[in-house]
Amino acid sequence: MPMPVRYIDTIARRYVQLGYQPYRWYVADAPASFTPLSRPLAQATLGMxxxxxxxxxxxxxxxxxxxxxxxDIPATTPDADLRFSHITENYLVDARRDPGCIFPLRALRDAAARGRIGRLAGRVQSCMGGVYSQRRVRDEVAPAILAAMQREGVDAALLIAM
Amino acid sequence: MCHQTVSLVARHLEAHGIPTVCVGSAQDILQAARPPRACFVDYPLGHTAGKPFDVADQQAIVDAALGLLETATGPDTLITLPNRWGDDTWRSEASSTAAKDTRQPRDETPQFQFPADREAAVASGALPA
Known part of the structure; x- marks a missing residue:
């Protein structure tokens, strides 16, 4: 089985070659909080x-x-109306052909139809994950996502990284 | 960078009472940022939720992530999904340390995918004309 790509090391070496300052990645020094599911998934509202x-x-x-x-993107949005803009556009070639690669609305609507989840939130969220400032992610992106998911009444959230 | 962002958001949601599961394709960034529950999909970046036009693959990834919401018993739960991309040629470019910067120029102009999207945003009132 091939080794997973080591992105932190690869990007650090690229930055040296380009003459850039090294990027200081977030390294957690303690485990995250852990919140158990409050109800069975089949009765839960799922955010994304x-x-x-x-x-x-x-x-x-x-x-x-x-x-x-x-x-905030309505969960009923058809794939034909989904668009993408991200600083690393080179990773969007397939997503722009089939949004299901990175924005799994169809799969989640299907999970709701099958009863795997109670319901999908009325609106799901996106952000442009290429934000270099960890302070801005902590102070702006994360609270905005929390507030949006609280408005939607989600019981659990699926987070898809690009 | 996205994996760092998603991990920080997951930690924030979880601290405020919302259980989360992340899906990502950069194992080392997930290992550093330690979101509470995460699935590693060993695919080229941009395909975290599955192969294009492969409904079964996309459904399997979503279902595996939902399953982890039910089975994880504590933080630092990072599992590797069995999904295989098939062709490994993408790995050499992804691991290349050549001096190449694939990012777009950084400015504050909205980067619409199609010119017509700008017109739609103006028509909806989301963007000033």
Whole structure:
């Protein structure tokens, strides 16, 4: 079985070659909090966040300078109306053909139809995950996502990293 | 970077009473940032939720992540999903340390996928004309 790609080391070496300062990645020094499910998934409202820079037709696209805004996207949005803008556009080639690669609305609607989850939140969230400032992620992105998911009354959340 | 963002958001949601499960394709970043529950999918970046037009693969990843919400008993639960991309040629480019910067220029202009998206955003009132 091949070894997983070591992205932190690879990016550090690239930055040296390019003459950039090294990036200081977040390294957790303690385990995260842990909240057990409060009810069976079959009765739960599930929220979703994708960091892929998704937006729905009619919304404003993301920009590429530490854009810390979020979008609320109706869970009924058809794939044909999903768009993407992300600082690493090179990873979006397939998502722009099939949003299911990185924004699994269809799979989640199917999970709700099968009864695997109680329901999908009325609106799910996106952000442009390429925000270099960890302070801005902590102070802006994370509280905005929390508030959006609380508005939707979610009991649990699926978070998709790009 | 996205994996760091998703991990920080997961830690924040969980501290405020919302159980989370992350899915990511950068195992080392998940190991550093330690979200409470995470699934590692060993795919090229941009395909965390599955292969394009492969409904069964996309459904399997979502179902595995939902399963981890039910089975994890504590934080630092990071599992590797059995899904296989098949062709390993992407790994050499992803691991290349050549001096190449694939990021777009950083400015504050909205980067619409299609020019018509800008018109739609103006028409909806989301963007000033």
């Amino acid at each position: 966040l994708s960091t892929s820079g998704a937006y729905a037709l009619g919304q404003v696209a993301y920009h590429y300078r530490d854009d810390a805004s979020i979008r």
